[in-house]
Amino acid sequence: MPDQGQSDEGGPPPSGSTVTKDKPAGGHRRADNKMAGWLPSVTVTFASIALALLVGAVLILVSDREVIESFSYFFSYPWDAFRSSASAIGESYKALVTGSVGSGGAITATLERAAPLICAGLAVTLAFRAGLFNIGAQGQLVLGAICAGYVGFHYDLPPVAHVVAALAAGLAGGALWGGLVGLLKARTGAHEVITTIMLNYVGAALLTYLLTKESFQQPGSDNPRSEKVAADATFPELLGVHSGILLALLAAVGVWWLLERSTVGFELRAVGANADAGRTAGMSVAKVYTLAMIVAGLLAGLAGAQQVLGHQDSLTANFGGSIGFDAITVALLGRATPLGTVLAGLLFGALSTGGLAMQASAASTPLALTQVLQALIVLFVAAPALVKAVFRFRESDDGGAVMAKGWNS
Amino acid sequence: MQLEITGLTKRFGSFTANDRIDLTIEPGEIHCLLGENGAGKSTLMNMLYGLLDPDEGEVLIDGKPTTFATPGDAIQAGIGMVHQHFMLVPVFTVAENVMLGREQTRGLGLLNRPAAAKLVRDLSDRYKLAVDPDALVQDLPVGVQQRVEILKALANNAEVLILDEPTAVLTPQEIDELMSIMDSLRESGTSIVFITHKLREVKEIGDRITVIRRGKVVGTTQPTASESQLAEMMVGRGVKLVVDKDPADAGDAVLEISHLTVIDGRGATVVKDVSLDVRAGEILVLAGVQGNGQTELIKAILGLMKPAAGQISLAGRNITKHGPRQRLDDGIGYIPEDRSHDGFIGSFSVQENLVLDRYQHDTFSRGLALDLAAMAANARDRIEEFDIRTQGPHSPVSSLSGGNQQKVVVARELSRPIKVLVASQPTRGVDVGSIEFIHQRIIGERDRGTAVLIVSTELDEVFALSDRIAVMYDGRVVGIVSPDIERDEIGLLMAGAERSNAKTPEDDSEEASTDA
Numbered sequence: 029m030p031d032q033g034q035s036d037e038g039g040p041p042p043s044g045s046t047v048t049k050d051k052p053a054g055g056h057r058r059a060d061n062k063m064a065g066w067l068p069s070v071t072v073t074f075a076s077i078a079l080a081l082l083v084g085a086v087l088i089l090v091s092d093r094e095v096i097e098s099f100s101y102f103f104s105y106p107w108d109a110f111r112s113s114a115s116a117i118g119e120s121y122k123a124l125v126t127g128s129v130g131s132g133g134a135i136t137a138t139l140e141r142a143a144p145l146i147c148a149g150l151a152v153t154l155a156f157r158a159g160l161f162n163i164g165a166q167g168q169l170v171l172g173a174i175c176a177g178y179v180g181f182h183y184d185l186p187p188v189a190h191v192v193a194a195l196a197a198g199l200a201g202g203a204l205w206g207g208l209v210g211l212l213k214a215r216t217g218a219h220e221v222i223t224t225i226m227l228n229y230v231g232a233a234l235l236t237y238l239l240t241k242e243s244f245q246q247p248g249s250d251n252p253r254s255e256k257v258a259a260d261a262t263f264p265e266l267l268g269v270h271s272g273i274l275l276a277l278l279a280a281v282g283v284w285w286l287l288e289r290s291t292v293g294f295e296l297r298a299v300g301a302n303a304d305a306g307r308t309a310g311m312s313v314a315k316v317y318t319l320a321m322i323v324a325g326l327l328a329g330l331a332g333a334q335q336v337l338g339h340q341d342s343l344t345a346n347f348g349g350s351i352g353f354d355a356i357t358v359a360l361l362g363r364a365t366p367l368g369t370v371l372a373g374l375l376f377g378a379l380s381t382g383g384l385a386m387q388a389s390a391a392s393t394p395l396a397l398t399q400v401l402q403a404l405i406v407l408f409v410a411a412p413a414l415v416k417a418v419f420r421f422r423e424s425d426d427g428g429a430v431m432a433k434g435w436n437s
Numbered sequence: 438m439q440l441e442i443t444g445l446t447k448r449f450g451s452f453t454a455n456d457r458i459d460l461t462i463e464p465g466e467i468h469c470l471l472g473e474n475g476a477g478k479s480t481l482m483n484m485l486y487g488l489l490d491p492d493e494g495e496v497l498i499d500g501k502p503t504t505f506a507t508p509g510d511a512i513q514a515g516i517g518m519v520h521q522h523f524m525l526v527p528v529f530t531v532a533e534n535v536m537l538g539r540e541q542t543r544g545l546g547l548l549n550r551p552a553a554a555k556l557v558r559d560l561s562d563r564y565k566l567a568v569d570p571d572a573l574v575q576d577l578p579v580g581v582q583q584r585v586e587i588l589k590a591l592a593n594n595a596e597v598l599i600l601d602e603p604t605a606v607l608t609p610q611e612i613d614e615l616m617s618i619m620d621s622l623r624e625s626g627t628s629i630v631f632i633t634h635k636l637r638e639v640k641e642i643g644d645r646i647t648v649i650r651r652g653k654v655v656g657t658t659q660p661t662a663s664e665s666q667l668a669e670m671m672v673g674r675g676v677k678l679v680v681d682k683d684p685a686d687a688g689d690a691v692l693e694i695s696h697l698t699v700i701d702g703r704g705a706t707v708v709k710d711v712s713l714d715v716r717a718g719e720i721l722v723l724a725g726v727q728g729n730g731q732t733e734l735i736k737a738i739l740g741l742m743k744p745a746a747g748q749i750s751l752a753g754r755n756i757t758k759h760g761p762r763q764r765l766d767d768g769i770g771y772i773p774e775d776r777s778h779d780g781f782i783g784s785f786s787v788q789e790n791l792v793l794d795r796y797q798h799d800t801f802s803r804g805l806a807l808d809l810a811a812m813a814a815n816a817r818d819r820i821e822e823f824d825i826r827t828q829g830p831h832s833p834v835s836s837l838s839g840g841n842q843q844k845v846v847v848a849r850e851l852s853r854p855i856k857v858l859v860a861s862q863p864t865r866g867v868d869v870g871s872i873e874f875i876h877q878r879i880i881g882e883r884d885r886g887t888a889v890l891i892v893s894t895e896l897d898e899v900f901a902l903s904d905r906i907a908v909m910y911d912g913r914v915v916g917i918v919s920p921d922i923e924r925d926e927i928g929l930l931m932a933g934a935e936r937s938n939a940k941t942p943e944d945d946s947e948e949a950s951t952d953a
Contacts, residue, residue, distance in 0.1 A: 290805045294789070294796050304779035308741065308771065309794035310762030 067363045068409045075415045076408035077375075084401045085117045088393055092116040119391040124398070127385020128378035134385070136269050140338060142377025143272040144169070147331035148355030149362060149369040150276075150283050151206070151324040155220075156364040157287055158320035159300035164209060164224025165328040166352020167231030168202040172329025174235055175201030177336040177343040180257030182243065187260040194261045195333050202329015203322045205231060210321025214314035220321070228352070236345050244343065254343035262340050272334035277370065279327060284366040286323070296320055328352065357406050376402060438464055438499060438515055438596040440485075440628065445494035447480050454480040456652045457494065462597060467619060467629045469643035469660075471636075471671055473840070473868035477652040478632045482599050485630075486518045487511040517590025518599040523582050527575035531568050531585050532557050535592050560591050565621050580611030587618065591627075598622065599630045604638055605866060609896065609928070610726065616642050634671070634868055636664045637897070672870045680876045683884070685904035688717035691888035692738070692857045697747030699733045707733040709912040710747070715857060715888040720879070723892045724899045725909035726931050731892045732774065734909070735861050738890075739771055740764045752856055765794050770850035772843075774861030774892065780846045783835030787827050788816035790834050791849050815852075823848040824874065840871030847875055851882055858882055861892040876901060896924060 068076070089095050095116050098109040128138045148165040155162035176198030185193055205227060212218040238244045239252035246255050263270040287293040299306040299316040307313050335347055358376055362368025383398030408415050440462040447455040454477045462468045472478045483489040485496065487505030495502050498514055505511040508518075525534050536553040543549050557570035566584045574582060583603060590598055600619075604612045619629055619642055633639060639646055640660045648655040648670040655670050692715040699708035708730045715721045723731055736742040738749060740761040749757050751767050759767060773780045781790045792801050792812055801811050816830035825844045827837055834842055843864070850858065863879065864872040879902060883889050893899050899906060903920045908930040916930050 289807055289809070291797050291802045291807055292805060294807060298782055298785065298793065301784045302779070302782040305782050305793065307761065308739070308773055308779040310760075310765045312760075312762075 072412045072415050075419050076405050079408050080401050080404035088120045116391045120393040123386040123389030124382035128382035137381040138377045139269050139273040141380050142373045143276040144331035144334045144351050146276040146373035148328050149358035149373050151328035152355050152359035153364045153369045155324040157300045158296045160220045162324050164227050165355045167228035168205040168325040168328035169332035169352045170231040171205040172198040172202035172332030173336045176333035180261035181255040190261040198333025199326050199329045202325040206325015207322040210318035214317045256340045256342050270338045272338050280366045280370045440597050441497040443495050446492050454652050462628050465626045466644040469639045469646040470632045472649035476649045512593050515596040517595025519586040521602045525574045532570040535589050597628045601632045636667050668869050680901050682880050685719040687719040690714040691717050693750040695748050698745045699737050700745045715890045717888050718886045719904040720883050720889040720902050721905050722899045722903035723907050727894050729909045730912035768856035770855035770858040772860035772863050781834045786831045788830040790845050791819050819848040840867040843867050857888040859890045
């Protein structure tokens with residue numbers, strides 16, 4: 029069986045490539061998974077978060093009218109400027125914390141925001157460990173939501189069976205969209221970054237198209253908005269939180285077990301780290317790629333299902349927001365480990381609910397600030413040399429900044 | 438230019454890679470730096486080239502203390518380095534690569550290519566380094582690429598040239614050519630620091646030899662020292678350079694290859710109608726210059742490449758249609774030619790790499806779940822049995838020295854029941870101590886009745902291991918000879934000479950059986 033498109037590389041290596049042999053010199057070891065270079069260290073991650081909050085504080089100051097005014101007479105009453113600065117930063121960040129974890133309601137909102145981020149983040153994490161860059165969590169999530177939603181509002185099933193059927197449909201939809209990518213990669217060598225991005229567009233367009241169809245619209249309405257899913261197809265609540273977060277945590281444990289404790293995960297990690305060595309050891313690289321993308325799609329489908337089944341929601345054109353894209357950030361921030369993904373997902377969930385509270389606070393910091401914070405964290409994580417310079421970390425063994433890397437090089 | 442190093446020390450955390458190294462390189466000498474992998478040769482040279490900062494000690498040029506913060510400083514001072522892994526832009530021409538970083542321009546910032554080409558021609562005439570300045574680097578064989586690297590250093594007026602394991606990637610012929618290039622450089626007054634762990638080369642070309650072991654200078658000696666003396670200095674104990682081996686007790690053919698033809702991805706026929714038998718209890722060595730079809734033949738045996746024609750049988754069963762996993766299960770053990778490419782996974786632990794092709798078997802898993810306890814027990818046993826020097830079973834294999842990495846691969850393949858062992862360059866980039874050990878294990882496997890097929894481009898290894906030698910040239914087996922053949926004769930066969938001159942096993946009384 030032809031393993032994949034690249035199997036024609038069996039010829040004699042071009043003379044130049046025979047050079048990459050033998051023991052690497054000095055402390056510079058050759059890392060076999062080039063993508064692993066994208067993952068930040070734990071220290072850098074925390075330092076980046078701190079640095080982002082610091083830059084965020086400056087932004088809070090310049091966006092606060094009172095602070096700006098107090099600085100205009102800084103030399104007469106400097107104390108005023110300090111006091112108003114401190115209070116603006118304090119108010120904003122206090123609102124961010126209390127708004128995300130300060131009350132039962134806040135925690136509920138944070139967890140409900142975090143759950144789909146974690147699931148979609150796991151979809152990126154799992155694929156990443158197999159050496160695949162899954163940009164397509166968004167599309168897989170949309171397909172999952174379409175399928176889960178349709179079963180949720182179109183069919184009339186007994187209570188427990190309905191939610192299970194809707195969930196299963198969501199998982200299947202995501203798995204289909206992900207598996208397609210894996211199959212294309214395995215059979216034709218099509219690069220997953222290209223195919224996932226394209227399938228994102230196809231997924232979004234499919235949703236828009238379906239929402240113009242009568243069966244996807246509320247009766248007697250032309251709005252691109254489906255019926256609400258039936259009450260018995262929604263997730264049951266536990267302590268005021270819909271059980272999506274429970275599913276997300278279960279999924280994280282499942283992914284951990286799969287990666288670290290199962291033969292399938294062993295293959296997956298082996299192929300992700302060094303596909304040639306995997307092939308030589310008898311693994312089918314094509315099978316691993318396909319399987320990894322099916323499971324990744326399944327996880328993203330779970331995220332999509334949560335979005336529509338979590339509460340009695342309708343399917344709309346932009347129900348998913350940018351969860352599928354934030355998921356990439358979540359996975360990278362979580363160093364492509366299940367635990368890290370859960371923590372990063374919770375952080376991003378907290379930031380987005382806390383942002384709302386921040387806007388409503390006395391400092392009335394714009395909601396956009398939380399998005400800026402998220403973006404800054406990612407920016408700093410992506411530029412570890414910068415973070416290390418700011419905090420004067422000891423130079424790690426990998427030395428200076430890692431320059432841009434190609435997808436396939 | 439005289440280059441002197443005094444008390445140079447480099448520590449990585451608690452590990453001292455270089456401990457008070459003293460070394461003097463006189464003008465116009467070839468100074469060999471001999472040591473096992475991981476002895477600290479490369480660390481020393483990286484300090485000399487401004488890639489690493491020494492913790493203590495001094496570098497003196499013509500008696501004056503000098504420090505190099507970057508390779509640029511070192512180049513300025515007249516030090517050139519040819520790395521083991523070439524630093525060339527493959528899609529640039531030779532001339533473009535040589536002028537890279539010091540481009541000459543004609544008004545308007547246009548590159549002055551003719552001047553660069555002329556410079557390359559001048560240099561290659563002066564030092565007898567034949568290179569076409571207009572050839573693309575990617576089209577050149579490895580030996581010529583190395584010449585381009587040397588030219589690059591010379592173009593920067595290097596007076597001391599550091600060659601880091603330059604022969605590791607070369608064919609025997611290319612090594613000879615490199616030796617004569619080094620000779621003419623020495624005559625023109627350039628000093629050369631020649632880093633290697635190959636004793637033969639050191640004796641052949643060196644003026645003085647400094648041996649490094651575990652980061653310390655063990656001593657400086659003359660090339661008149663015997664190979665076993667040098668090996669002992671290098672390893673720190675007596676080393677047997679010749680492997681003890683009883684005559685083979687060959688049985689029936691286990692691996693039978695008949696009329697095998699392999700066509701590569703570019704459509705070139707790389708293995709041409711090859712027929713070979715490997716018998717139980719014998720070692721058949723496939724000799725030949727690299728790139729004459731050995732790699733593809735081995736890949737076809739493993740099922741990693743599909744043959745265009747022909748048949749492969751194992752113990753009488755036709756396995757031509759089997760995939761790699763099935764063939765491994767059929768009883769093929771495989772040691773690949775480039776272990777870091779497909780022999781192990783660097784980021785995986787020793788424990789995981791030791792089961793890389795067996796994790797799915799009942800021994801190491803129950804259903805979908807890995808049996809970590811069984812894997813750990815296996816790792817403990819193998820580490821002890823094969824004397825794998827590692828901090829523990831959970832250390833990533835990438836943290837091991839080349840020799841120990843190879844031991845992991847060998848341990849994995851020899852610890853499962855196999856009918857035939859296929860090993861490609863089993864001791865490439867492996868230190869002397871480990872070579873001895875790996876050779877003994879391979880012979881031990883033969884004595885247990887396994888059929889062994891070895892691919893080697895190093896004649897020393899060919900003669901050390903073989904019971905029969907098959908020589909490959911241009912995709913064909915041009916002769917099957919017995920190991921008492923002269924070195925010259927096998928060299929001729931490897932270079933594609935007619936087979937009639939060489940002895941064949943049919944003429945040889947030792948070889949009782951003749952293949953149909």
